[in-house]
Amino acid sequence: MAGLRPTASADTVASTADGNVHLEVRALGKSFGATRALDDVSVAVRAGSVHAFVGENGAGKSTLGKIIAGVFPQDQGDLVLRGTTVSFRSPREALVRGIALVAQEVALVPRLTVAENVFLGAEPRRAGFIDRVSLRDRFDRLVADAGFDLDARTVVGRLPLAKQQQVEILRSLARDADLIVLDEPSASLSATEADRLHEIVRGLRTRGRTVILVSHFLAEVLDLSDVVTVLRDGRVVRTNATSDETEGSLVTGMLGRPVSRTYPDKRLPAVDAPIVLAVEGLSGPGVVDASLTLRAGEIVGLAGLIGAGRSELVRAIYGASQATAGGVQVAGAALPGRPGASIEAGVAMIPESRKDDGLILRRPIRENVSLTSLRRFERLGFVRRGSERAEVRDALERVTGSSLLEAPAGSLSGGNQQKLLFARALLIEPGVLLADEPTRGIDVGAKRDIYDVLVRLAGHGMAILLISNEVEEILGLAHRVLVMRAGRLVAELTGADMTEEAIVSAAFGTTITTAA
């Protein structure tokens, strides 16, 4: 048996052979509660390369990146850094060895300036005081070297996310990091911002830095990386030269089966379907004079740039924020503008951020799903657990095919957490569903599941207002598209006018092609 090695490791061996290995993980294992996040993972990262980790949500790619950066320790296996076995108890220890993490959520001090954030904890000092002159000096050199356009004195909280990310990258460069782990760096960026980030990554490679890129965006991975490791269910499927991969081969590897990137068939609502939601002249925080109607069974896409006011509009309709003018009617009755009242009127919202606005991560799945419809299971103030359990299980099965009830919501992967919010919405049997980026941060397979759920719900007569940052997704699902810009609804597109060009030009405020 000694000479027989599993063929799966052949690629790893191959990539180890050429070039010097910067970092190698060997037989890494990690569990979170009952979930096996990583199992026997071995990967070698060549110095000066861009190495991508891809996989579905829950495949373990983020966990792997975070273990490398010292965010949490592995349960089994070794990290070998330039030939030496290392173990990190904190990101700080990893940073000392030259490994920096730029996380999905930026971790900066919003009230400090760019330069202060970059040198936070490593300020040049003179006699115990921060040496401002030398700080500015070092900052200028650093920015010039990285080729960023950042002003040292800007307060970080005022910068857009893309710039804040650059500050984070600068911060790792300021600490002489030579291995930078980018965890979903372009997830919240616009297309132009993402392009800029890609240039930065290439710049890092040119300067001899090693980059580990954890990403959902396969086009980005194919474009940027030299080597790609595909993970599935916590295991390495393969590590391969990126030039040998295509989007299709990566997806097949991630899912273990080929998947069609298509959308479910559109089933347009009947022409005489009743109007279930009517918004009239609604104004509120970030929204100016918005009017729209939704018919039963209709999926209406709400497109626009980040910050155009789409989430704000949905929140104002739902009553999560206070409207200053206008009103909302559901099936002819005015909504009083409180979440509780909206729920009673049959309006459900799936919020943009499931962690901040959606789930109570430490409570069981069952309680998270039943939260908004607890009244239904109430008798004399008591929760009837039997019927709660039965209905929650039923709703879960309709969206996930799973009936796991008592595990904490936080133990699920992002896609499955998102499905909990759908199950919660289903329980209140809403006539109107406001879905704010329901596929954000979700992998390909789970996205398709969500699409199917949306189309099925509309087929049962639910009116759905769908926000998405992906124009393709809106085109694939919506029967009609509304476009927002600067807090206003600026275009309505139907039928043949629903094109990517029309949406994008309306969103940017360039020439709007109006149909006859």
Added chain:
Amino acid sequence: MSANTVGSEPASAPLSQRLGRIVGRAGILIPFLIAFVILAVISPPFLRFGNLTNILDQQAGIIIVACAGTFVLIAGGIDLSIGAIYGLSGAVALTTASSISPVAGIIAGLAVGLAVGIANGVIVTQFRINPLIGTLAMTFVVSGIAAIVTKGNLVVALDHLDFQSFAATKIMGISSAAWIMIVIAILAAILLSRTTFGRYVYATGGNTQAARLGGVRVNAVRVSTFALSGTAAALAGTLDASRVLSAQASSGQFLTFTVLTGIIVGGTSILGGEGTIGRTVLGCLFVALIANGFNLLGLDPFYQQVTLGVILLLAVGVDAWSRRFE
């Protein structure tokens, strides 16, 4: 959904992680049992019926306040004014009982606590003042009022034995105060774990924003928890005033500390969203066992304070440690 199966932990999880999860689940029960067994072995008087019922009697007020305080903490708040409410309510109850009637005294005492509790809730929710600061300020206000009501004196009503029967009637060898505590603890446990209100309390503290968007009236929930806490502190103050037939504005000075220690040692998170009544009761009893042990063994009470402080730090530390494994 991924094929996770709950309960079947991979055998390969390291020992420290499995230990962490077990400690996280069992919580205060283990140290409580250890302390109980040690005391039973080294100090024979400990197990006497008289000593044990005495502990229950002395802890009655503390546990009543701690049960309500658990709601406040789980909903993401904290109530520092319980000691002051305890003092004021005791004084008001005793004065009213001696001038009007014992029943009027009990009602007046409880009403004071309910009013201050609602005021705390309004301060925290409507004026958006941090609960730590808001209830700290209320501590001064309420203590001041109590000092005015009592004119700074010890209020005594030693001849009102009818009022004393509220707390000190013996039923099956156990005082009525202890019985009231037992009933309240059971009611609180049911309220927290079985009702929609309890569910909303967890949701409010676990993720306020998510609870609000989910239709929970989070401000109403938080006001209710402060009202519960205030009323419970008033009940404790009234019971203790009834037992000794005297009251003093400053009598609740150390109550706040003792109650919060009991709750936190029991494992209720200071960050909100977590905790149970059973654990709070065990936490309070554990603290009481330590104190009782010091008495029985004749140790210097100053060391007792040091020990309690260390235990509190340990409790918070263990909580943080066991959280790492989730």
